[in-house]
Amino acid sequence: RMINKTIEIYEGLEAETGQPVGWHKCGQLRIANSRDRLDEYKSYMSVAEVQGMRAQLLTPDEARKLWPLLDNKEMLGALYHPDDGHIAPADVTHAMAKGARDLGAKVYLNTEVTGFKRTAGGEWLVHTNKGDITCEHVICATGNYARQTGELLGLDIPAIPILHQYWITEAVPEVVERKRAGRPEMPILRDEGFEGYLREEGDGLMFGPYERTEHLKLFAEDGVPAWFGADLLEEDFEAVSWNWEQALRLVPALGRVGIKANVRGPFQMTADELPLMGPAWGLPNVWLAEGVPGGILWGGTIGYYLSERVVEGGNSLDTSDLDPRRFGDYANKEWTRAKVREAWGTHAEQKYPGQDMPAARPQKTAPSYDRLTELGAVWGVLNGWEMPNWFARGGVEAKDQYSWRWTPKGNLVGEEVLAVRNAVGLVEMTPMTKFEVSGPNAARWLDRIIANRLPAVGKVTLAHHLTANGGVQAEYMVARLGEDLFYLI
Ligand SMILES: Cc1cc2nc3c(=O)[nH]c(=O)nc-3n(C[C@H](O)[C@H](O)[C@H](O)COP(=O)(O)OP(=O)(O)OC[C@H]3O[C@@H](n4cnc5c(N)ncnc54)[C@H](O)[C@@H]3O)c2cc1C
Known part of the structure; x- marks a missing residue:
């Protein structure tokens, strides 16, 4: 629903500002090659319906009709979003700036913020290389510079940029032919078989493979270097050679043409791949729109809901999953580094409800940890603390069972719940705030x-x-x- 707001804003930008933004509403097609992925999509469909999102579950034949260049024989089904699309990032940025100016905002280009000071009257004095600006509210949206901006404010921002890349091919005859025949643009394709995205770009294709943890490189862990402007970095084929092999197998047309360009650069990442949107901790009227993994996808909606929060004092939908305060003091740089590598490095992996990822654990343990482990505790995480999710007994292995379906652990959890309800039980509440x-x-x-x-x-x-x-x-x-x-x- 939040991303729908981005689409709604971008769709209206051209009419509102007179600036073309290159919006292509081509839809998105996600392929399921396993029963678990199909279960995920079925579960998604029930949520989509409730949230008023348009989505369809397709059979393999229906999916192939939308993406005839895909030769995936393992496919079990697909999830189709007809309202998704892509947009030209620089154009959308200029249109947003123009829209803001038209409504009276001032945009100061080439002006660097060098510090912040709270005035006696409770306002913020923002120091820049071109003089001071007094503000009632400060919103920080500094992309890859988030950690540096945080330092100016005394905040350790739990985000570190990762490096990602995509390739654009030369003209693909099948794409050229589709255009000539007046066929619609194929939807953006995501297939776990090659762990990446593929879409039309001009007469060719764009392929963006997701880097796995072992090949993932971080950027600017110690601050963005002075030489880095809006530069692109050197191609790193080795990091995603596996994805390329699989993509060539599943979409043979991709291998019949040459490469026109590689685009590689950094973008921000957080431990849970969600932005840090909301109040900065401990600083009145300072707001964060930082750590945004996918600033085009999130840009419109963050702008909308953060302004709503600043102006109205609250949000019309629950945005607590994005609250920057969801991470505590434990989210230091070392922890963030490990979690960011895990988050993006497993981006294409199957994830399950209630799954707690293993990197940088255990971070904090209660004194009962060893005793509860002996008793069969299966551990999850809450607030950086290890927290027992359930207890394995009767020969069941003390290992979590993740699925979109019922798993036998449910019986054990049921017994625990009934024991506490009907008799008595001890619950380890250390991770809870009191x-x-x-x-x-x-x-x-x-x-x-x-x-x-x-x-x-x-x-x-x-x-x-x-x-x-x-x-x-x-x-x-x-x-x-x-x-x-x-x-x-
Ligand atoms: C290869 C690649 C593919 C991508 N694909 C997608 C995609 O498909 N979808 C998607 O949504 N995103 C994608 N992204 C990511 C997207 O480009 C970024 O998330 C987005 O540009 C970040 O926008 P932002 O406004 O948060 O940050 P930025 O665009 O980096 O803007 C931050 C601004 O803050 C300024 N700033 C920093 N510090 C200061 C200071 N002290 N004083 C004043 N100004 C300051 C900077 O100069 C900059 O202008 C991709 C990125 C790459 C590299």
Whole structure:
């Protein structure tokens, strides 16, 4: 739904600003070669319907009709998004800038921010190489420079750029023929068989393979070097030779033409491949639109929802998954490096609901860790802490079982839940954040911010903490330890 907002904004840009943006609404086709991937797409379809997204599950024959150059005999089905497309990145940037100027914004080109200072009146004084600018709000959207910008503000931004590349081929006769015959542009193709994307570009094809962890290179870990402007870097074929081999096998037309260009450069990456969008921690009125992996994809929607948040004080849809504060102090540079490599390096791998990825673990363990491991704990992660997800017993291996379907661990989890409900159980809550609320007005204050009735002394209740405009801020277990003493988990 968030990406739909980007599409909606980009589609209207040309009419709004008079600037052409090269929007091609060619759709997107994702191929499933395994039962798990097809399960993922089926699960996606149910969500898409609820969220009002147009998507279709296709049979292999239907998919081949949309992408006749694909010779994939392993295909089980495909997911088709008719509303997806591609756009010219530089044009869209210029159109956005023009649209902003037309509405009264000022754009200062070639002006470097060198520092920030909070004024006595609570505003921000932004120092630049061309003088100071006073702001009520500061939004940082500095791409590959995020860590440097963070340093100016005293923030350790959990993002590091990775290096990615794509190739553009010379004219492909089949593409030329399609155009001549007035056939529609083929959708952007993503196939786990070659772990990458493929689409028409002019009369040729564009192929962008996803770099796997072992071949992935990071960029500017210690800050973007002074020589780097908007430069492109040297081709690195070795990093993705496997993807190329598979692509040539599955799309033979790709191998019958020469290469016209290689485009290789850095873009930001975070541990979960999601942007850092929202308030900067500990700095009033400083907002982040940093760590954006896919700034074209995310650009429109981040602009929209971040401004909504700044102006309205909240979002009309839940954007907490993007909140920059979702990572804690544990997300230092070393941790970020390992997680970023894992995130992009497994981008094309099958992922499952509830799956916690293994890199940089264990980061934080509670004193009970060894004892619970002996008891069969299968570990997940919460807030950087290892957290027992469930306990393996009765000969079941202490290893998580990931699937889109029911797995036998569900029976064990069910027994644990019933034991706690009907008898008694111990739950390791170390990873959860806790607050103690106490004092003469504690009950009155809590009653105002949470939606449920407060529990009686000695009881607990589950309650939602609301935002000022009635949205959900957080969910707490509220334990009332005394008339004016509450413990929130
Ligand atoms: C090969 C390749 C393929 C890609 N494919 C896609 C794709 O298919 N889809 C997609 O969505 N994205 C793709 N991307 C990524 C996309 O290009 C980037 O995510 C996007 O350009 C980032 O936009 P941004 O606005 O966050 O950062 P940028 O465009 O880098 O803008 C940040 C700006 O902040 C400025 N800045 C930094 N520090 C300061 C300072 N101190 N003072 C003043 N200004 C400052 C910089 O000069 C720069 O102008 C690709 C990238 C590459 C390299």
